[in-house]
Amino acid sequence: MDFTALNTNTKTGATSNTGAASATGTSAQETSDRFLKLLVAQLQNQDPMNPMDNAAVTTQMAQIQTVTGVSTLNSSIQALGSQFGQMQALQSVSLVGRDVTVPGNKISVADGKSTMSFDLGGAADAVKLEILNGAGEVISTQDLGKMKAGMQSYTWDASKATETTNLSFRVTATNASAPVTATTLTRDTVRAVNTSGATLQLELKNSGLVDYDKVRSLG
Template sequence: MDVGSVVNTTGSGSTTTATKNAQDTQDRFLKLLVAQMQNQDPMNPMDNAQVTTQMAQIQTVSGISTLDTSLKALSSQMAQTQALQSASLIGRDVTIEGNRLKFGTDTATGVYQLDGAADRVKLEVLSPAGSVIDTVELGAQSKGMQEFSWPMSKAGGNASLNYRITATSGTAAVTSTTYSQDKVEAINISGSKALLQLSTLGTIDYSKIVTID
């Protein structure tokens, strides 16, 4: 089935429902308004300003109801579009916030970002339990995204290692953010969200992606 036809059909159905609901609301209001005018006090009848105000109120309520339905239909269409875009990511590497090392053939790699220039950056490789396996001085680094590699011969057979970055400029600490890289294996559409199934990091929300390689 053509995706475009699904989207159009959904939008059309929602619009028709919204129009019908708005019309029903207006019909009920008009009946009440007519009944009110028929039973009003002849000595104190409603003036034009009152009638105009009530008409404006019902138009506002009807408009809000229609807008709410239209926004829901638009959200559904955007979710379908996101799902199609996500499908193109299968087999590609993505970067998300995290601190898991990415294992290659001979080396493990990691990515981090510095909020400012640092004259000393220290890398600590951590076991799954959190103990320090190795410490490496990465030297001075500039502000922005940085990459490093670490020899897997030091892994001691561990297949899932984390890392920690400590950066300083003089005696002041420099804020750093660590990232994890992994390959997209599959796409899972759950409700209105597109979820990515990564090779080692599990399932993440599409919105968590920082970069696509």
């Protein structure tokens, strides 16, 4: 009996996702049923003088059991993923009204001061922080000197600044003239949680929608 076509369908069922299997009308259960029907038909019509090889039958049965097991495992993983997403959405609701730190460059001035945070991808021997107004013009420049890799912060005295709203900042860092990656971070307030899309998002007061996994810290 030629199992080539059956093996081809078996491999496809093992590597395809559940949606694809449903779309093509082929599933692990259907493949298993087809295999059993073919096996029974062969046993009924085999030549008594040249019976089937037991080892070949055992191998084919082991393969079909593997396919069925993989299909069950995929279904279990998808169910766990769905439950995890629901738990994540419920947990994120508790963030409403709280402050979070996310990638961004917005500045908030309170009591004449503003604390800005950024993440350096490596050690730098020269770090420059620039504050820009709403038109993108630099209104203040701070040379911060040498800094280590990782999270850094700087508090700006804005008491004498002529503009304190709609501000942003940028950081430029170098090490022996080679650029060092600097990711600016902003502190914002969570106003709502958005679960309508494929990715869980937080709606922030100043930064708009931000993916939940972009949150660096809370508080």
